[in-house]
Amino acid sequence: MRARRENLFHLLEPLLPHVEHPARYLDHEWGAVSDQDGPFHLCMVYADVYEVGQPNLGVAILYNQVNAQEGMSCERCYLPWKDMAGLMREHGVPLLSLEGAAPLASFDAIGFTLAHELIATNVLETLDLAGIALTSAERDEDDPIVLAGGPSAWNCEPLAAVFDAVLLGDGEESIVEVCSCIRDARAEGVARAELLRRLATVPGTYVPSLYDVRVDEASTRWGYAVPRAGEAAPEVVRKRCVNDFAATDAVAQRIVPYMGIVQDRLSLEVLRGCARGCRFCQAGMTYRPVRERPAAQVVSCGVEGLLSSGHNEVSLTSLSTTDHSQCEEILRGMNAELEGKGIRVSIPSQRLDSFGVDMAAAVAGGKRGGLTFAPEAGSQRLRDVINKNVTEEDLESAARNAFEAGWRRMKLYFMMGLPTETDEDVVGIARMAERVLEIGREVVGRGAKSGVSVSISVAVLVPKAFTPFQWCGQLDPDEVRRRQQLLLHEIRDRAIRVSYHDADVSLVEGALSKMGRSGFALVRRAWELGCSFDAWTSEFSFELWERAAAECGLDLADVACEEFPLSARLPWDHTSPGVSKGFLQREWLRAVEGVTTPDCTRTSCTGCGVCPALGVHNVIQGVRS
Amino acid sequence: MSGSRPQPTDARPQDLPVKAELPRLRVEYVKDSRLAFLGHLDLIATVERCIRRARLPFSVGNGFARRVRIQFTSALPVGASSTCEYFDLRLTERLDADEALALLRAATPSALEPVRAAYVPGRLPALEAWLNRSSWEVAAPGCAFDAAQIARAVEAVRERGELTYLRGQKEKRVDVAATLAGFEARDVDGGVELSVETRLAGCALRPQVLLDAATDVLGLPRVAAPRVRRVGQAHEESGRLVEPFGPFCEKDGTPLS
Numbered sequence: 038m039r040a041r042r043e044n045l046f047h048l049l050e051p052l053l054p055h056v057e058h059p060a061r062y063l064d065h066e067w068g069a070v071s072d073q074d075g076p077f078h079l080c081m082v083y084a085d086v087y088e089v090g091q092p093n094l095g096v097a098i099l100y101n102q103v104n105a106q107e108g109m110s111c112e113r114c115y116l117p118w119k120d121m122a123g124l125m126r127e128h129g130v131p132l133l134s135l136e137g138a139a140p141l142a143s144f145d146a147i148g149f150t151l152a153h154e155l156i157a158t159n160v161l162e163t164l165d166l167a168g169i170a171l172t173s174a175e176r177d178e179d180d181p182i183v184l185a186g187g188p189s190a191w192n193c194e195p196l197a198a199v200f201d202a203v204l205l206g207d208g209e210e211s212i213v214e215v216c217s218c219i220r221d222a223r224a225e226g227v228a229r230a231e232l233l234r235r236l237a238t239v240p241g242t243y244v245p246s247l248y249d250v251r252v253d254e255a256s257t258r259w260g261y262a263v264p265r266a267g268e269a270a271p272e273v274v275r276k277r278c279v280n281d282f283a284a285t286d287a288v289a290q291r292i293v294p295y296m297g298i299v300q301d302r303l304s305l306e307v308l309r310g311c312a313r314g315c316r317f318c319q320a321g322m323t324y325r326p327v328r329e330r331p332a333a334q335v336v337s338c339g340v341e342g343l344l345s346s347g348h349n350e351v352s353l354t355s356l357s358t359t360d361h362s363q364c365e366e367i368l369r370g371m372n373a374e375l376e377g378k379g380i381r382v383s384i385p386s387q388r389l390d391s392f393g394v395d396m397a398a399a400v401a402g403g404k405r406g407g408l409t410f411a412p413e414a415g416s417q418r419l420r421d422v423i424n425k426n427v428t429e430e431d432l433e434s435a436a437r438n439a440f441e442a443g444w445r446r447m448k449l450y451f452m453m454g455l456p457t458e459t460d461e462d463v464v465g466i467a468r469m470a471e472r473v474l475e476i477g478r479e480v481v482g483r484g485a486k487s488g489v490s491v492s493i494s495v496a497v498l499v500p501k502a503f504t505p506f507q508w509c510g511q512l513d514p515d516e517v518r519r520r521q522q523l524l525l526h527e528i529r530d531r532a533i534r535v536s537y538h539d540a541d542v543s544l545v546e547g548a549l550s551k552m553g554r555s556g557f558a559l560v561r562r563a564w565e566l567g568c569s570f571d572a573w574t575s576e577f578s579f580e581l582w583e584r585a586a587a588e589c590g591l592d593l594a595d596v597a598c599e600e601f602p603l604s605a606r607l608p609w610d611h612t613s614p615g616v617s618k619g620f621l622q623r624e625w626l627r628a629v630e631g632v633t634t635p636d637c638t639r640t641s642c643t644g645c646g647v648c649p650a651l652g653v654h655n656v657i658q659g660v661r662s
Numbered sequence: 663m664s665g666s667r668p669q670p671t672d673a674r675p676q677d678l679p680v681k682a683e684l685p686r687l688r689v690e691y692v693k694d695s696r697l698a699f700l701g702h703l704d705l706i707a708t709v710e711r712c713i714r715r716a717r718l719p720f721s722v723g724n725g726f727a728r729r730v731r732i733q734f735t736s737a738l739p740v741g742a743s744s745t746c747e748y749f750d751l752r753l754t755e756r757l758d759a760d761e762a763l764a765l766l767r768a769a770t771p772s773a774l775e776p777v778r779a780a781y782v783p784g785r786l787p788a789l790e791a792w793l794n795r796s797s798w799e800v801a802a803p804g805c806a807f808d809a810a811q812i813a814r815a816v817e818a819v820r821e822r823g824e825l826t827y828l829r830g831q832k833e834k835r836v837d838v839a840a841t842l843a844g845f846e847a848r849d850v851d852g853g854v855e856l857s858v859e860t861r862l863a864g865c866a867l868r869p870q871v872l873l874d875a876a877t878d879v880l881g882l883p884r885v886a887a888p889r890v891r892r893v894g895q896a897h898e899e900s901g902r903l904v905e906p907f908g909p910f911c912e913k914d915g916t917p918l919s
Contacts, residue, residue, distance in 0.1 A: 054741045054887055059699035067711070067771055215793070293711055295697070296704045347769070349728075379722035379730060498904030 039143060039179045040077070040131070040168070042557075046138035049128045050134040056121045060296035061087035064135040068291040068346065070100070073110040073137045077220045079103050080112045080134045080144045083152070084159035085572070092300035095150050095187055096356070097289040099212045104542040109216055112144075119570070125166065126333045132167040141167035146182040146219050148212070149200070150188035154499075154549040155542070155572040157196055158564040160185075164199070171561070172198045173246050178229050182219050183235075186212075191323055192502040192609045193257070195549055195556035197245035202236045204243075206323075207302040207309075209285060211241045215502035231541040237270045241277035243612055244270060250554045257599075258495040259553025261606040272477050276614045280653045282309055282328035287338035293346045294429025302350035302383070304335075305339050306330070307367065311356035312637045312645075312655065314412070316424045316628050317452065319501035320356055322621075323614040325647040327638050328656040336370035343380060350381040357394045359388035359640070362659035368399040386411060387435075390426045391548055392662065407446035407492075408439050414455055415465025421631040422457050424624070429469075436473045440480035447473055452518055452536070454498040454512030456628060466493065467527035474532055492534040495524065497543035499549050499597075502609045503616060505624035511547040514540040541579040545571065548586075549596030553608030556596075558589045613652075617646030638662075663808045681731065684721050684752040687762055688907060692780040693744040695708035695845050701739035708774065709734075709749055718762055721752040735788040735895060736796070739868050744892035748906050750789045751783065780907050793906060794825035794862035795843065797894035798869045802854050802885045807846035809854050815876035820834065825875050827868075834865050841867035843845065 052058040062255045064073070081100055083090025090096065096113065103111035112134035117125060141147060147169070149160055161171055164183070170176045173183065185193060186204035205213050218239055219245070222232040224332050238243040238516040245262075252260035265272040279285060287305055294301070310327040311320070312654050339351055351371070358364065371382050381399045387393035389410045397408055412432055414420045420427060437449060443636040451466050477489035497517055500509040512520075528535055552559070563585035570576035586593050601607065601620055610618070621645075627634060637643045641662050649656050664807060693705070702816065710730050713720050721731045731752035738744055753762075765780040770776055789807065789871045806816075821827060844859030858869045874884050897904040 046696075051887060053696075053699050058701075060701060060704050061741065063696050063699060065696060065771060065773065067715070295700050295708050297707065301707075344715075344717065345715065347714035349710070349714065349730075377722070380727035381728070 039181070040140040042137075042139050042143040045133055045140065047126070047131065048123070049125075049133060049138065052121065052124045052130070055124060057118060058189045058296065060475050061115070061118065062121065062135075063295060064138070066295055067293040069113075069136060070104045070111070073112055073135060076109070076111045076112045077216060078112070078144045079146045079216055080114050080139075080141055080456050081148045081150065082114045082116075082163055083150050084116045084156050084163045085570070086118050087294075088298040089298060090150075090298070091294050092290075092591070093150055093152060094289055094304055094306060095152075097292070098285075099148065101210050101289060101291065102209055103216060106213055106216070109213075112139070114141055114147075114163075116159050117166070121574075122162070122166055132163065142169050142181060144181045145223065146184055146216060148184040148204075151185055151187040151193065151196075153572065154546050155619060156189070156190050157560045158568045158571055159264075160196060161489065161518070161528065161561065161564040164571045172557075173201045173233075173563040174179065174198065175661060176201070176229070180229075182232070182274075184235055184302045186412075188323070188375065189613065190321060191319060191612070192550055193243075193245075194262075194554045194608045195560055197551045197554050198557045200245060201233055202242050202244045203612075204276060204277070205241045206614065208277070209278040209279050211239060214239045215242060217422065234268070237268075241275065242635075243274040245554075246609060248464065255604075256606045257553070257601050257608065259551075259555065259608040260553055261608060262554070262611040267409075268468050272611065273456045274612050275650065276323070276612075278311075278326075278419055278615070278651045278653050280656070282326070283330050287330055287334055287360055287536075288342035290342075291320060291346070293348070300352065301348075302381075303339070303346055303350045304352050304354045305335055305342065306355060306360050307335050307353045307358055308355040310655075311360065312643075313357065313360070313426065314424050314624070314634050314636060314643065315596060316505040316624055317413075317455065317501075317516065319504050322503050322616050322645075325358060325614070325616065326651075326653050326655045327647060329361055329363070329658045331518065331658050332366040332370060335367050335376060335451050340374045343375070345412070349379060351385060352383045352385060354385055357386075357388070358384045359386075360391050360661065362657050362661045363427070364371055364396055366398070366659075368396060370614075372399065378406065382545050389435050390431050391434055391438045394435050394442060396408045397439070398442050405443040405445065406446050408444045409448040409450065410435060411450035412469065413450065413452050414458075414462060414470050415451060415467070416462045418631055419455055419458060419462045419465070421633050423452075423630050424457055424628070424633050426633055426636070433472065433476060433561075436476045437480060437584075440477045445477070445481065445490065447477065447491045449473065449493045451493060451495045451528055452498045453495050453524075454517060456506060456509050458512075460520070460523060464527050466524055467533075470528065470533045471530060474530060490532045492536065495537040497519070497538050499543055499547045499550055502607070502615050503621070505628055507607065507621065508601045508603055508605075508625060510600040511544065511551075513598050514544050514594060517543070527604060528561060539574070539577075541578055542571075542574075545577075545579070545582050546595050551597055551599065559591055614648070615645075615647035615650040617650070620645045667706070670674070679830065681721075681752060682785065684754065684782045685733070685756040686777055686782050686786070687751045687753055687757075688789075689749050689751065689763070689766065689776050690906065691747050691770070691776040691834070693738060693747050693775055694773045694775075697771065697885075698738075698743040701740050704736075705774075706732075706734060708771075709840060711750060712770040712774070716765040717764075717769075717805070718765060719754045719757060721754050735793050735801060736790050736862065736866060739870065739890065742798075742890040742892060746892060746906075748789060748793065748895065748897050763851045776787075776863060778839060778907070781797060781912055782908065786883045786910070789916045791862070792897050795894075795896045795898045796860045796892055797896075798856075798858040798860065799891045799893050800858060800869045800873060801850075801889040802857040802873065803852050803889075805853050805877075805885050806882045807854065807880055809849045809884065811853060811880060812856070812876055813845065813847045815879040816842075816847075816872065818879050819872065820845075825871065827871050827874070836865045836867050836871065838867060838872070840864070840898055
């Protein structure tokens with residue numbers, strides 16, 4: 038039964054002196070929408086602590102969008118840290134929203150952002166703390182409608198049983214349509230099952246309960262989903278896409294947090310989508326097409342956003358900011374407007390060429406911290422396999438430029454476990470780091486005081502849905518560890534620091550990325566055994582995940598490392614980001630042959646299928662170099 | 663591109679403004695309701711953002727991080743409210759103090775409302791060290807002692823000289839004899855109210871720590887959630903107290919008015 042909507046902050050307040058960082062639970066931030074009259078109430082949930090969830094741009098965009106509607110209100114909720122969750126359970130306090138301190142179970146709808154796979158157990162923890170049934174099937178007639186969306190919705194099957202509906206693609210428009218649909222259906226008094234059927238008619242909305250999973254010889258062991266007999270749900274649910282990106286608000290973050298958060302700055306989304314076509318990158322495939330904001334809009338909205346929020350740093354975010362055709366104009370404009378105000382402009386990553394270094398110099402002003410590049414693989418052969426269209430010369434000239442321009446610390450990102458990877462490629466990572474270090478010493482000098490250093494960070498490839506590597510198995514964790522050791526032994530210079538991802542964490546992430554609907558049993562069991570905050574190194578327990586898997590008759594390595602046949606029907610084939618399966622298959626075959634595919638924003642169409650499927654096109658403001 | 667534009671740090675040192683000559687605006691503000699739970703570092707960041715939103719002509723330091731030139735009073739314990747917190751802000755121009763206050767109020771959450779602003783001499787010592795006296799009020803509702811008992815217990819704590827307690831994993835040692843400047847207790851409906859006067863001398867004496875130590879002396883359970891409020895801050899010099907906004911006297915200090 039739906040909980041009563043009431044402000045219960047007085048129940049939470051006595052607990053505040055007894056928890057870490059009570060500022061997580063305060064609300065009343067500058068810019069928060071305090072007027073929450075509804076009558077339709079949505080609560081957006083990021084199932085991690087405040088300081089991790091608050092910077093999320095997706096939540097901010099949807100929060101503004103819904104609050105701007107007449108008769109609709111949107112609040113926020115983050116998962117309390119373990120100390121607070123324990124006290125809340127002990128004192129019988131249910132999970133509350135921030136703005137109205139109302140029980141989550143009193144809302145008309147709840148929207149989860151699935152930012153990454155490891156958030157799965159936290160979704161269950163959130164629902165449990167809120168007193169809402171964990172699965173769609175267990176919910177009562179008037180319980181809140183539980184929605185989800187975000188980047189990890191691209192294989193949401195392991196959590197499909199939890200969600201009443203999943204919003205695929207850009208949510209700006211669809212969240213309002215979905216909320217309207219729920220509101221109207223409730224007003225008409227239709228049954229919950231019928232309400233869910235109606236939701237399936239909103240474009241881009243996937244309602245898992247209307248699909249059956251079939252396992253046959255054409256599928257993997259996880260099967261594939263088809264509309265249940267008698268249901269009119271679409272066979273394939275295509276994502277939503279906002280084509281007129283410039284018409285959306287450039288400043289989504291209007292709430293100014295009190296406490297330090299993980300990205301404590303104003304974020305401006307300068308472009309959406311990336312067509313470089315890196316074959317491991319899920320975002321690169323699922324956020325197409327590329328849509329740039331005009332430089333003038335970025336600069337004027339950025340300055341206004343800074344003045345009205347009081348932030349002292351602005352980040353120009355996107356999948357690849359230095360690819361913006363007007364990047365230089367944007368940075369020049371921002372620097373001119375912000376001079377002398379003690380405001381820092383930052384871009385999240387640098388393009389691996391001298392233009393990237395020039396842009397980094399433009400944002401850094403006179404300051405030189407570290408500079409980060411992502412060659413991703415240690416050899417040209419392997420970079421061609423993953424379609425990372427950069428050469429050894431690109432990296433060397435970028436590094437030389439950077440050292441000449443005053444940088445001393447270089448950070449390089451790589452991946453391990455890429456398809457066709459050999460020991461030679463792993464050793465290549467070490468050689469590349471040494472080469473960059475050598476260039477630095479040539480430019481700056483060899484003395485101990487030159488301060489030249491290189492750090493390399495090596496992640497493990499987790500094959501993701503809707504990428505050309507979706508058929509690949511993940512590298513076996515023992516082999517990951519062997520290659521990590523190989524790399525460590527190859528690094529002989531103390532000025533090179535190595536860090537790498539934990540093979541066990543990557544394995545759980547891989548299993549969650551690969552499983553179909555029946556994988557929910559594993560997520561549920563892991564949560565029951567005590568797994569939560571799995572993305573926190575301090576909290577992750579591989580033993581519990583292994584135990585949960587064993588109790589479900591699964592082996593994590595077996596799940597994550599399984600290869601799927603290229604012809605198989607996949608567990609996520611009934612959802613689509615617009616990129617055709619044929620394109621992904623072609624890209625996989627080209628990968629194996631080491632043939633690269635160009636970027637369609639710089640050459641001609643490469644046939645990914647997004648534009649015709651969704652009726653959209655790339656929107657480039659100038660000419661990309 | 664970057665080479666063509668002069669950066670603020672390119673200025674010659676002799677051209678940079680001398681901090682002591684910049685107008686120094688002192689602002690009194692409250693810390694109230696749920697924002698009592700804001701930690702000191704979060705408070706500093708929040709006030710800086712309020713100043714930026716108010717579009718005051720603030721001065722920025724010349725260090726790597728380009729921080730706003732601002733000073734705060736000593737940190738309040740998390741959970742304690744206050745009627746009298748202060749910050750000193752260096753401005754690049756002498757804006758009318760009332761106008762600055764109005765701009766700040768419009769850009770600040772009400773729980774941190776600025777209530778007074780005035781210019782103070784630029785060469786006064788740093789605010790945190792200068793305001794070395796604090797007055798506190800502590801409400802202990804539902805406590806198991808009366809005013810006379812707790813006053814005797816506090817006296818016993820003072821006589822011991824030093825008090826040690828754990829804050830997180832760290833052991834803190836407070837010189838009670840040096841830091842406790844005054845104490846009073848009153849019986850009120852449903853509990854006891856305390857007035858505590860503290861002095862800065864090494865590790866700060868937190869009123870709740872004093873209360874806990876005193877209840878331990880009595881062998882009674884500690885008060886679960888005492889309400890602590892800072893109600894006054896002042897500068898103590900040669901036994902006299904100077905209010906935060908003066909009047910200031912360079913040599914002899916000024917008695918509390």
